[in-house]
Amino acid sequence: MTVPSPLAPATMGPNTLMQVQDLKMHFAVKANFSRRIVRQVKAVDGISFSIEKGETLGLVGESGCGKSTATRAILRVIKPTGGRVDYATPEGGVVDLATLSETGLKPIYRDMRAVFQDPQASLNPRMRVIDIIGEVLRVNGIATGSELEDRVAELMRKVGLRPENMWRYPHAFSGGERQRVSIARALAPNPRFVxxxxxxxxxxVSVQAQTINLLQDLQAEMGLTYLFVSHDLSVVRHICTRVAVMYVGRVVELATVDALYNKPGHPYTEALLSAVPVADPTLKGKSRRIRLPGDVADPANVPSGCAFHPRCRFATDLCKSTRPELKPTQVDGQLAACHYADTLDLRGAIAAH
Amino acid sequence: MAAPPPVLSIEDLNVQFFTDDGGIKALDGVSLTIPQGKTLCIVGESGSGKSITGRSILNQIPRPGRRVSGRIRYWRKPDEAPVEISALDPKSREMRAIRGGEISLISQEPMAALSPVHTIGNQMREAIQQHLKLDRKAADAHAVEMLAKVGIPRPADRLSNYAFEFSGGMRQRICIALALACSPRLLIADEPTTALDVTTQANIIDLLLELQAELGISIMFITHDLGVVAEIADEIAVMYLGRIVEQGSSVSVFQDPKHPYTRALIRSIPSMTGERGSRLDTIRGMVPSPFNRPSGCTFNPRCDDFMPGVCDRLEPWADNPTPDRVVRCLRYSDSTKIEQLLGAQP
Structure with a gap:
């Protein structure tokens, strides 16, 4: 499998669903009184990647790295301050979501859907499940009346809920079931991208495993494409085909799962992998972890050069002065933003047992 | 030679919540011991009663919960007679000296545990002066020493900062410093790393292991993450719907889990190596509502090894399939005893 270069021209391959190019989301911090812009918080600072049809792209990073902001900018919950998000519409055209008008976005929202972290917060407690799942069908004139009911029942069966519960409110469901309601809502208008x-x-844990299986079954059945944002590297490894690792608003590594977990191309990825707890007590106390000193850098005050250099054990003067670009490494299917990606011998994930 | 006494033992503890809709069994005959200087991990999904176990030890069961029976004993010194915590008034002087001083707590959400309107120095000083009887200057010096120990840079300058001026990982370090400031013998850590990033989580786990080696404290670590358990536990107790279903040393439980629930939990974590994309083993169904507990073994509707007519009729009791393991599963119990009990039933 080849990874398309993020620096390629804006033409999309026939199999590409979405191409994000140099996406920026800067928030202005204004002075209290004069409303003058005193500084910029560069939450997302020029990220590029593409998503192929039918694949699952993982987007990982620690809190504050900009992964959720990037998702919100792609979904146009917030309007990005720069860059392009080219999207292949079901009709065969290409639109730029970053600049598309509200009316232009409306049909896209039938094709591109979202499932959020907390089903408690993302489901309206005063709506019945049939209305939560069916709203998008009604609003878009896809189905009404008994047809809508049948469609909701079918969706509920698909995600493993009992259709007779469609007249209940979200509070009557457990956490795992609520997340299934969210998934059913996302799938209602037959989207291609979630x-x-x-x-x-x-x-x-046990419900998480059920939901992972459900997402994989639905992908196989409906040919879905996923953008999977997570901080859990073991789940990402299990369901993703490629992974983008973000650090302080930028993508520092973009690689196939095999490349990333076996031979990471960026010291930050290596540290992340080493920090994942392994369910094997015989490895306890073996100092295999790479300790990162300090905290994730403040996106309002990004370090010079490579943003990771103050925490990197390999940092040199070059890293302090020059920002590395995301470029292919010697490993097939891997791009990394590190000056020494090809000379460092970084460790991959540790085996249990 | 008798084995040294544990730090704490819980014997047949029953806690119920008395709600308008009836009583809920939050803890149903929980028995465990926390060995001196070791880490016991309590593992379980939400609603299994793991946090209530921790709160019971502090004699702080949230209302409308109440201890119905059972006792909790705590050894203040290894060679002295134990104190019966469960018999103490939660507000008594003795209980207050133990809570926070000798048994302390780190909770999941450091922002909720720290006061937003008091400086870190102020909060630490209060706790230290309460338990250690130091004057203000000595208390401050002790606070600085503790903050340095947990890895807060420039601790003396940061005493005058508020909680919001620290990052999530730093806040949890401050909570650990606060919990350890009065040299406790037992630390209850209730999901202390769940809200943190993986790299921060790894640092906090390393910190706890180092402090344990240095200070010899015993830790009761409550978590739902089996990866974290493997990193920190000496012993494991697996809980399901208010009961401990399996207990044993960490290495042996991971290598040879006996109870079907433990086996299923270990199988359901995606691995960091090996085959990917395949279907994960799951536990069918979900944790039942506490109002509607299954009869017999509470795990029976989800169990792969379910024995009809046995598991749904008899409550499993604690058995030892191997000397260092406690399992509550009828698969491992004596068949003549099962038949006897079944025969005695109408």
């Missing part, structure tokens, strides 16, 4: 923003993070 963005899952930490969709599994609030679930218990």
């Amino acid at each position: 963005i899952a923003d930490e969709a599994l993070s609030a679930l218990d």
Whole structure:
């Protein structure tokens, strides 16, 4: 599999669903009184990647890295301050979501859907499940009346809920079931693209495993494409085909799952992998972890050069002065933003047992 | 030679919540011991009663919950007779000296545990002066020493900062410093890393392990994350719907889980190596509502090893399939005893 270069011209391949180019989301911080812009918080500072039809792209990083802001900019919950988000519409055209008008976005929202982290917060407690799932069908004139009921029943069966519960309110469901309602709502208008923003993070272990299987079954059945935003690297490894790692508003590594987990191309990825707890007590106390000193950099005050250099154990003067670009490494299917990606010998994930 | 006494033991603890819709069994015959200087991990999904176990030890069961029976004993010194915590008045002088001083707590959400309107120095000083009887200057010096120990840079300058001026990981470090300031013998850590990023979580786990090696404290670590358990536990107790279903040493439980629930939990975590994309093993169904507990073994409707006519009729009791393991599953119990009990039933 080849990874398209993020620097390629804006023509999209026939299999590309979305191409994000140099997407920027800067927030202005204004002075209290004069309303003068005193500084910029560069929450997302020029990220580029593409999503192929039928694949699952993982977007990982720690809190504050900009992964949720990037998702919100792609979904146009907020209007990005720069860059392009080219999207292949079902009709065969290409639109730029970053600049599309509200009316232009409306049909896109039938094709591009979202599942959020906390189903408790993302489901209206005063709406019945049939209205939550069916609203998009009614508003878009896809189905009404008994047809709508049949369609909702079919969706509920598909995600493993009992259709007779469609007249209930969200509070009558458990956490895992509520997340299934969210998934059914996302799937209602037969979308091609689903963005899952930490969709599994609030679930218990056993329910999480059920939901992972459900997402995979639905992908196989409906040919869905996923953008899977998560901080859980073991779940990402399980369901994604490629992964983009973000650090302080930028993508520092973009690679196939095999490349990323076996031979990471960026020291930050290596540190993330080493920090994942392994369910094997015989490895306890073996100092295999790479400790990152300090905290994630403040996006309002990004370090010079490579933003990761103050925490990187390999940092040199070059890293302090020059920002590395995301470029292919020697490993097939891997791009990394590190000056030394090809000379460092970085460790991948540790095996359990 | 007798084995040294544990730090704390819980014997047959029953806690119920008395709501308008009837009583809910939050803890149903929980028995465990926390060994001296070791870490016991309580593992379970939401609603399994793991946090209530921790709160019971502090004698702070939230209302409308109440201890119905059972006792909790705490050894203030290894060679002294234990104190029966469960018999103490939660507001008594003795309980208040133990809580926060000898047994302390780190909670999941550091922002909720710290006061937003008091400086860090102020909060630490209050706790230290309450328990250690130091004057203000000495208390401040002790606070600085503790903050340095948990890895807060320039601790002396940061005493005058408020909680919001720290990052999430730093806040949790401050909570740990606060919890350890009065040299407790037992630390209850209730999901202390759940709200943190993986790299921060790794640092906090390392910190706890280091502090344990240095200070010899015992830790009761409550979590739902089996990866974290493997990193920190010496012993594991797995809870399901208010009961401990399996208990044993960490290595042996991971290598040879006996109870079907433990086995299923371990199987359902996606691995960081090996085959990917395949279907994960799951536990069918979901944790039942506490109002509607299944009869017999509470895990029976979700269990792969369900024995009809046995598991739904008899409550499993604690058995030892191997000397260092406690399992509550009828698969491991004596079949003649099962038949006897079944025969005695109408």
